[in-house]
Amino acid sequence: LDFITIQNEVEQLLQYRELTPRLEEALGKFSRRDSAEVIQPVRTTVPLQKHSGFLGVMPTYMENDGVLCTKFVCFYKREEGSTLPATKATVMLLDPEYGNVKAVMDGEVITGMRTAAVSAISAKLLMRPEAEVLTILGSGLQALSHYNVFTEMFSFKEIRVWSRTRQSAEGFCRSVSGPVTVCASVEEAVRGADAIVTVTRCTEPVLFGQWVKPGAHVAAVGACRPNWRELDDVLMKEAVVYTDSREGAMAESGDIILSGAEVFAELGDVINGVKPAHRDKTTVFKSLGMGVEDAVSAQLVFDQWKAKASLP
Numbered sequence: 001l002d003f004i005t006i007q008n009e010v011e012q013l014l015q016y017r018e019l020t021p022r023l024e025e026a027l028g029k030f031s032r033r034d035s036a037e038v039i040q041p042v043r044t045t046v047p048l049q050k051h052s053g054f055l056g057v058m059p060t061y062m063e064n065d066g067v068l069c070t071k072f073v074c075f076y077k078r079e080e081g082s083t084l085p086a087t088k089a090t091v092m093l094l095d096p097e098y099g100n101v102k103a104v105m106d107g108e109v110i111t112g113m114r115t116a117a118v119s120a121i122s123a124k125l126l127m128r129p130e131a132e133v134l135t136i137l138g139s140g141l142q143a144l145s146h147y148n149v150f151t152e153m154f155s156f157k158e159i160r161v162w163s164r165t166r167q168s169a170e171g172f173c174r175s176v177s178g179p180v181t182v183c184a185s186v187e188e189a190v191r192g193a194d195a196i197v198t199v200t201r202c203t204e205p206v207l208f209g210q211w212v213k214p215g216a217h218v219a220a221v222g223a224c225r226p227n228w229r230e231l232d233d234v235l236m237k238e239a240v241v242y243t244d245s246r247e248g249a250m251a252e253s254g255d256i257i258l259s260g261a262e263v264f265a266e267l268g269d270v271i272n273g274v275k276p277a278h279r280d281k282t283t284v285f286k287s288l289g290m291g292v293e294d295a296v297s298a299q300l301v302f303d304q305w306k307a308k309a310s311l312p
């Protein structure tokens with residue numbers, strides 16, 4: 001086997017049931033900073049000024065696991081009303097011994113599922129167990145993958161969705177089954193919510209601390225540039241802030257850099273038992289996305305693909 005391209009099959013090959021435990025393990029490995037486990041530099045970002053976008057290159061090597069991977073992801077601000085996707089990604093698996101490409105796969109499903117699964121891990125660790133109300137701000141690709149994994153892993157009594165236009169929030173609700181309601185404003189959507197997922201392309205705060213119930217858990221997924229925001233200073237300063245990578249957060253998260261909020265821990269520190277999970281407090285998990293998440297996802301896709309094709 002020399003080189004394969006796995007495109008549309010990724011969706012069939014990747015299941016949260018198998019992916020989520022691998023991601024949890026990978027987050028723990030990353031936070032140990034052992035170079036035999038994970039080498040993952042902060043992503044290199046090249047501005048695509050003419051197109052209001054960025055190319056992110058995300059290499060990762062997991063020596064003990066024999067996994068060498070890189071993702072290329074372009075992400076864009078996009079004009080209001082644009083139907084073009086916010087991100088477009090390709091994932092490449094390489095043989096670490098010879099350097100040859102083992103597989104090239106479409107990164108859209110991987111990016112959607114691994115990001116949502118990591119947010120769900122943050123909720124498993126940091127959300128109050130009696131949580132009943134989930135709010136999703138945004139109605140795009142990440143909103144759907146977050147809806148799917150959060151409803152698979154938890155039993156919310158009520159799910160609220162807000163989007164910039166009522167039409168897109170209604171379209172989202174029609175595309176899923178379950179107890180979902182459309183909210184007319186962010187305030188209406190988040191007041192009283194136990195868990196809040198922010199998956200917007202906004203560059204100014206959309207979620208304000210004054211509306212957030214004390215003890216709620218926020219998984220903040222958008223605003224991945226140092227001058228972009230989704231959350232306001234009040235929320236960032238009142239909450240206990242967790243992230244996927246401290247270095248990534250200090251380089252890329254406008255919510256952390258501009259608010260001056262302190263990062264309390266990485267999710268991996270909680271998984272490794274070296275930092276506590278403050279479930280009793282308001283918590284923010286600031287997600288930037290990591291190459292190691294793509295690496296374990298791509299390896300899982302590759303293993304499943306090989307098993308399906310009955311290859312050695």
Ligand SMILES: NC(=O)C1=CN([C@@H]2O[C@H](COP(=O)(O)OP(=O)(O)OC[C@H]3O[C@@H](n4cnc5c(N)ncnc54)[C@H](O)[C@@H]3O)[C@@H](O)[C@H]2O)C=CC1
Binds near residue numbers: 075163165224289
């Ligand atoms: N942390 C991570 O690992 C990752 C983060 N992302 C980020 O997550 C966000 C969502 O990604 P997708 O769902 O793929 O995008 P999408 O384009 O499919 O959906 C974006 C949503 O944001 C809304 N939106 C756009 N501009 C807005 C504004 N100014 N205010 C409020 N809402 C606005 C859109 O109406 C839409 O509902 C993006 O910011 C993306 O860069 C994406 C992939 C991974």
Ligand SMILES: O=C(O)C1=NCCCC1
Binds near residue numbers: 073075
């Ligand atoms: O990790 C990723 O993949 C991304 N993170 C932030 C912006 C778009 C893609």
